Amino acid sequence: MTNLNAVDGASLAEEARIEHNDVVIGKATIILRRFVRNKAAVAGLVIFLALTAFSLVGGLFTSWDKATIDPLFIAEPPSSVHWLGTTQAGIDLYAQVVEGTRVSILIGLVVGLLSVLIAAVYGCTMAYYGGRVDKIMLFVLEALIMMPALLVVAVATGSGGGSLRRDAPSWLLLVVVLLVFSWMGTARLIRSLAMSVMQRDFVKAARYMGIPPRRIVWRHLVPNIGSLLVLDVTRGVTAAILAEVAFSFIGIGIRLPDVSLGVLIGQSTAQVSTFPWMFWSPLIVMLLLTGSLAMMNDGLRDAFDPHSSSVGKAKRSQKARAA
Amino acid sequence: MNTRASQPTTERAHGASSETRSNQVPANSPGSTLSNNVLSVRDLNVSFNTENGVVHAVRGVDFDLAAGKTLGIVGESGSGKSVTSLAIMGLLPTTAGVTGSVRLNGKELLGLSDKAMSVHRGNNIAMIFQDPLSSLTPVHSIGAQIVEALTIHNPSMSKKAKEARAVELLTLVGIPSPKDRLKAFPHEFSGGMRQRVMIAMAIANNPKVLIADEPTTALDVTIQAQVLEVLHRAQEETGAAVVMITHDLGVVAGFADDIMVMYAGRPVETGSVDEIYYGPRMPYTLGLLGAVPRIDSVEKSSLVPIDGMPPNLLREPTGCTFAPRCPLAVAACLTGEPRLEPVPRLEPVRGLDPVPEPRRNASPNPGHRAACIKADTLGPSSLGALADARRIFHAPPVPVSKFDALARSERETVLELKDVRKHFPLLKGSLIKRRVGTVKAVDGVSFDIREGECFSIVGESGSGKTTTLLEIMEFDADQPGEIAIGGVSNKHLGDGRAKTAIRRRLQMVFQDPSAAMDPRFTVFEILAEPMEHLGLGSAEVRRRIMELMNLVGLEPDHVNRFPNQFSGGQRQRIGIARALTVKPRLVVLDEPVSALDVSVQAGIINLLDRLRAELGLSFLLVAHDLSVVRHVANRVAVMYLGKIVEIGDIDVVFDDPKHPYTRALLSAIPVPDPGVERTRERIILRGDLPSPLDAPKGCNFASRCPVFAALPASLQEKCLTTEPPLEKVRGRHTEDRQFACFYPDGLLDTEMLVVHETSD
Structure with missing residues (x-):
């Protein structure tokens, strides 16, 4: 039956695809093509990869490290010795930015991936069992959302988490705390999405065939919300990086001697006018990082979205139209 | 009115200059000057850019439409009929390339900016969309939306006048107490009511042209009959020319003056209704006519399936686009696309009555055109178009099941329902839920299905037929009634394993x-899933899958493809194959063909017929299309508000319906035969299905019943107070039929009867 959707390019493409088997294009190819067509997204990906490479091997290009003090250069602007200048303690800023970028990306990736994983398991479980299980799990979720994350972070990384702080690096602690508070929103989203997948006929069909619940969740449910998961990972990474920067900025996240972009930005805000290089270089790196992720996310959304209008324009003859 | 299509210009798109067009316009339109035509479309081409390249969705559509006339555009999905209408309305996305000419009262519409087009849209030319649920804004009241349509094109109209006009419009489309309903929101209306509101909005400014894109596809048959009636009235009232786009040949048979059959983006046959229905000259049209199951056919025959799929519009066709699917194709068909040319006039053959060899008149008929090199040799033979279609398309013989010979009582019962109920509590209150009522979705349904039999449940949506199905599929011990599958009752069910074993006998x-x-x-993977669960070995699974692919008519080497690489019909074949993997005795079919095109639907129906015969399967079929039911089923139950109102042998029930609801349902089905449609008496039921909440005390159907309305008050009392039992006709105990009505032979209320005279 014809419906209004039949005119959008994507479904026409699909029909054409069905009609001629020799032009079948895999879904992955279409997603890749759409992603590549979005120039900003590709640029974002390139920037992100470059920053990751920079954070991993950037340290090799300089003889300084994040802890060594250079007594000859205290709070000096960028020079040939210290490419990005030094801090008030005389530490090379380039080395610190490299280290800080690595920590930030690490926190971002770990938190982004793990929180989505937790959210997926939690959300799908809620959606599948429904009823009482759903109610209880939803209550826990709501309770966690109500919890003031800021306070817990302050306590855990501050004086409260005494023994913890001795045994674990501060970034790991921050990762754990961020994880605890970052997955709830995604879990709710996944729950509602999974619930709608549960209503789809193929899940019903599997149930009527007598397929056990666990298998339905793993074989039908999780793969079908996959594109959302991918999107949420990139979104989660951005959110985690920003959260780390924010927490470190107000002094309750990463603590010295560990550095992160947030710590570097936080340290230098007091003297932006006097020592501008200390503020701007980590800030620019952070903006590049989150900006590239946002650009990528945009492209991914376009690529996964079945209603995307990501097709070129049909050539039309203005002359013929005018006639 | 003269539907014409010019020759396919090879140099279309870019070459379609005004010069060539102006040559075409006056030609071949004898008797009708241009001024008569409110809408004339010339060489309309639409292309879309897609991942695979440019898809040429519409290729050279031409037609003229005079005021007050109706043009039906018919075709499979993807034939370009909707795109044509959207191109006329200027509603295609800017990415689409549109060329050609669309003239409204002589004014060119193509190439107008969106703003300039808005002056015409909703004023001179209006559209009724398929889905009434999504075409009304949910946050504004109906009145506000109608007034908006009026305000835009009549800024000087006073508020009072607009409101009066809105009430007038709602009255015209038959909405009860229109004044109060102005303030109602779309969600307070049913689907049919919303479509009426859409029609009211469309005709608000007395448009010259009304485009209806599958206006009744999303609606129930009874509501479809109502809406078509309203559309008819709206056309009479406004004198608008109507373009009716549909895939249902039945709907346009009684409505249109002319028909344009589209295939692969091009018109392949155009002509008056009678010419198209009684003397089709293009094999595709012939196939379409033969593919439609008929509600009025007693004689059992297979439907005409059109094999294959429409061509890919990415490439410029080199031959006839229908040739790969055409049983009459010869080598000449593959060289050059045939032009749409006038065909020799034939003596029209009315109905299906055999007539002597028709006299062929040599003079070509300018109104009737077909794009087929064999158009001259085709045309109705002495047997009529339907028989021709069956012969030409090699319709398979009617399969005979080994159970058909056995009497029904001698066959084993595969499913038995006794007093099955499903009541939903209606709760109110935010914190503490109070039970304010009960929705009786299914209320005491009993029937049984024997081996090798197809049992069908029909009724409007909301009648409880799908809920009944789901209750059977759930097979729950908590069900107050009894469901027995192959003799095992839900009451005596052991553990989960026993339930799984039962599942094998019943698939959906x-x-x-x-x-x-x-x-x-x-x-x-789809086909293997149920078998793997049963613990079959991989070799056996593979063997069985190959067997099933053959059985349902799919290529065995397609098993590695994904479902979205198949067409709708093939996908449904996979769905049927999956149901058959575990060798069930009973297959439950929930509207198995309602999402498919007619030509594809015919193939699936034939397949179901064959499977029933070859494998001795039983079917439980739920469908809203009564013609399909008539074709496939052996027995039928008509449900209304959770209850069976009439049940029995399909031929007994459909040929001589006793319950007024069955009579109304049957009369609402359009027949793809213009002659029959014009003279047929139709019962138009008033209103919608009442909410199950306030179901009447006596007979459920009394509120809409045409018999009840005609009864004297003394007899009405009985209907209102006592519920009619489901029983056999007195004195005819051998007949396989039961119904629940006190006055089965009562006269019908004349106000609910409609006959269309051949006024046009």
Whole structure:
């Protein structure tokens, strides 16, 4: 039956695809093509990869490290010795930015991936069992959302988490705390999405065939919300990086001697006018990082979205139209 | 009115200059000057850019439409009929390339900016969309939306006048107490009511042209009859020319003056209704006519399936686009696309009555055109168009099941329902839920299905037929009634394993084949899933899958494909194959063909017929299309508000319906035969299905019953107070039929009867 959707390019493409088997294009190819067509997204990906490479091997290009003090250069602007200048303690800023970028990306990736994983398991479980299980799990979720994350972070990384702080690096602690508070929103989203997948006929069909619940969740449910998961990972990474920067900025996240972009930005805000290089270089790196992720996310959304209008324009003859 | 299509210009798109067009316009339109035509479309081409390249969705559509006339555009999905209408309305996305000419009262519409087009849209030319649920804004009241349509094109109209006009419009489309309903929101209306509101909005400014894009596809048959009636009235009232786009040949048979059959983006046959229905000259039209199951056919015959799929519009066709699917194709068909040319006039053959060899008149008929090199040799033979279609398309013989010979009582019962109920509590209150009522979705349904039999449940949506199905599929011990599958009752069910064993005997085919299959699974995985669960070895699974692919008519080497690489019909075949993997005795079919095109539907129906005969399967079929039911089923139950109102042998019930509801349902089905449609008496039921909440005390149907309305008050009392029992006709105990009505032979209320005279 014809419906209004039949005119959008994507479904026409699909029909054409069905009609001629020799032009079948895999879904992955279409997603890749759409992603590549979005120039900003590709640029974002390139920037992100470059920053990751920079954070991993950037340290090799300089003889300084994040802890060594250079007594000859205290709070000096960028020079040939210290490419990005030094801090008030005389530490090379380039080395610190490299280290800080690595920590930030690490926190971002770990938190982004793990929180989505937790959210997926939690959300799908809620959606599948429904009823009482759903109610209880939803209550826990709501309770966690109500919890003031800021306070817990302050306590855990501050004086409260005494023994913890001795045994674990501060970034790991921050990762754990961020994880605890970052997955709830995604879990709710996944729950509602999974619930709608549960209503789809193929899940019903599997149930009527007598397929056990666990298998339905793993074989039908999780793969079908996959594109959302991918999107949420990139979104989660951005959110985690920003959260780390924010927490470190107000002094309750990463603590010295560990550095992160947030710590570097936080340290230098007091003297932006006097020592501008200390503020701007980590800030620019952070903006590049989150900006590239946002650009990528945009492209991914376009690529996964079945209603995307990501097709070129049909050539039309203005002359013929005018006639 | 003269529907014409010019020759396919090879240099279309870019070459379609005004010069060539102006040559075409005056030609070949004898008797009708241009001024008569409110809408004339010339060489309309639409192309879309897609991942695979440019898709040429509409290729050279031409037609003229005079005021007050109706043009039906018929074709399979993807034939370009909707795109044509959207191109006329200027509603296509800017990415689409549109060329050609669309003239409204002589004014060119193509190439107008969106703003300039808005002056015409909703004023001179209006559209009724398919889905009334999504075409009204949910946050504004109906009145506000109608007034908006009036305000835009009549800024000087006073508020009072607009409101009066809105009330007038709602009255015209038959909405009760229109004044109060102005303030109502779309969600307070049913689907049919919303479509009426859409029609009211469309005719608000007395448009010259009304485009209806599948206006009744989303509606129930009874509501479809109502809406078509309203559309008819709206056309009479406004004198508008109507373009009716549909895939249902039945709907346009009684409505249109002219028909344009589209295939692969091009008109392949155009002509008056009678010419198209009684003397089709293009094999595709012939196939379409033969593919439609008929509600009025007693004689059992297979439907005409049109094999294959429409061509890919990415490439410029080199030959006839229909040739790959055409049983009459010869080598000449593959060289050059045939032009749409006038065909020799034939003596029209009315109905299906055999007539002597028609006299062929040599003079070509300018109104009737077909794009087929064999158009001259085709045309109705002495047997009529339907028989021709069956012969030409090699319709398979009617399969005979080994059970057909056995009497029904001698066959084993595969499913038995006794007093099955499903009541939903209606709760109110935010914190503490109070039970304010009960929705009796299914209320005491009993029937049984024997081996090798197809039992069908019909009724409007909301009548409880799908709920009945789901209750059977759930097979729950908590069900107050008794469900016995192959002798095992839900009351005496042991553990989960016993339930799984029962599941093997009962499988389901879903309405929407693409939704019922995990898009991430290959066909092999889809078919293997139920078998793997039963612990079959991989070799056996593979063997069985190959066997099934053959059985349902799919290529065995397609097993590694994904469902979205198949067409709708093929997907439904996969759905049927999946249901058959575990060798069930009973297959439950939930609207198995309602999502498919007619030509594809015919193939699936034939397949179901064959499977029933070859495998001795029983079917439980739920369908809203009564013609399909008539064709497939052996027995039928008509449900209304959770109750069976009439049940029995299909021929007994459909040929001589006793319950007024069955009579109304049957009369609402359009027949793809213009002659029959014009003279047929139709019962137009008033209103919609009442909410199950305030179901009447006596007979459920009394509120809409045409018999009840005609009864004297003394007899009405009985209907209102006592519920009619479901019983056999007195004195005819051998007949396989029961119904629940006190006055089966009562006269019908004349106000609910409609006959269309051949006024046009």
